Amino acid sequence: MSIHPLPDTVSATADRHGHRFLLIGRRNVFSYHLGLYHVPIHAFQMITRFGLPDGLRETYLTDLAAHEDQQVYYSLFTEGHWPLQDIVDGSRTSLPVELERVTVDAQGNRTFTPLLPVTDATCRKEDVVHYRPLEADAGYPDYVTALSFGQGDEVHLAHRLAGAPNWDEVITTVDPRGFQPGDLAPAATVTVPTVKDPHGAAPKSPLTTGTGYEGKIGDRTVTFTAGRQGWWNHTSLNTA
Known part of the structure; x- marks a missing residue:
């Protein structure tokens, strides 16, 4: 950088x-x-x-x-x-x-x-x-989407970056269920249909630590609790 x-x-x-x-x-x-x-x-x-x-x-x-x-x-x-x-x-x-x-x-x-x-x-x-590559002029999804990665029961979610401005975040999940090895490498896209995408540089995470969520990988359901935040940036990410 x-x-x-x-x-x-x-x-x-x-x-x-x-x-x-x-x-x-x-x-x-x-x-x-x-x-x-x-x-x-x-x-x-x-x-x-x-x-x-x-x-x-x-x-x-x-x-x-x-x-x-x-x-x-x-x-x-x-x-x-x-x-x-x-x-x-x-x-x-x-x-x-x-x-x-x-x-x-x-x-x-x-x-x-x-x-x-x-x-x-x-x-x-x-x-x-x-x-x-990041595309500043890409559109926003309707709901929060993330990239799943990790190994075994240690599953992390990185916010999938679409259009700019946006926020960059990685969390480690607690009690992830339904994730398969092929979801973690390469990273699969997880959609959280109960959480609207903020369509901008969110001032704080839309995912609340300690809260359980249901996600979708294609037609398959996965569940997780939002755990420790390993990265957050909604400022210099968007600076021209």
Whole structure:
């Protein structure tokens, strides 16, 4: 991501340029690309898995456990304006990454704090779960839609980004029922027919933590309770 000072962002890496991937999950750690509608190199929604060094994984999990009930996220920052397609087509098999804790204050300002020095992560094209360009002029769905990913009973939902402006969110579900392995890789679209899509940059999640929902994958029903939020952005996502 191009890291420029934004009203909602404070960063120790403000003068650097690169991609950010949010870390999602515990038993199986996935990486979710921080997309931007109006910056072409970052105008992609992508979910993948990286091969993470043991020390980085352990630091992430330990810090996550210490901040479980706070609005704290975790990202990998990797420097450089290289195309994400390099991962998808297999021409890039590793990248230097820096683990960051992302904290949010009462006004919504985000601070990216490095937790570990740069180390190498591996990447494989077969580990890409979802990859598609963002289209700012795409229409909105009638109801909230999400991309399901994860493994086993650890199921995550990323808001499926349609038109702009919009909101970007990843949650981990509690007690997911009805999800099949083929729903998680590649990521299937889950529609929540009881929750209207806000058709814009929602100021807060339409899915309430602790609330149970029924979703549809095609004609099949799945159920879940909305759990911990692993990412949220309704501001810089939409900044031109």
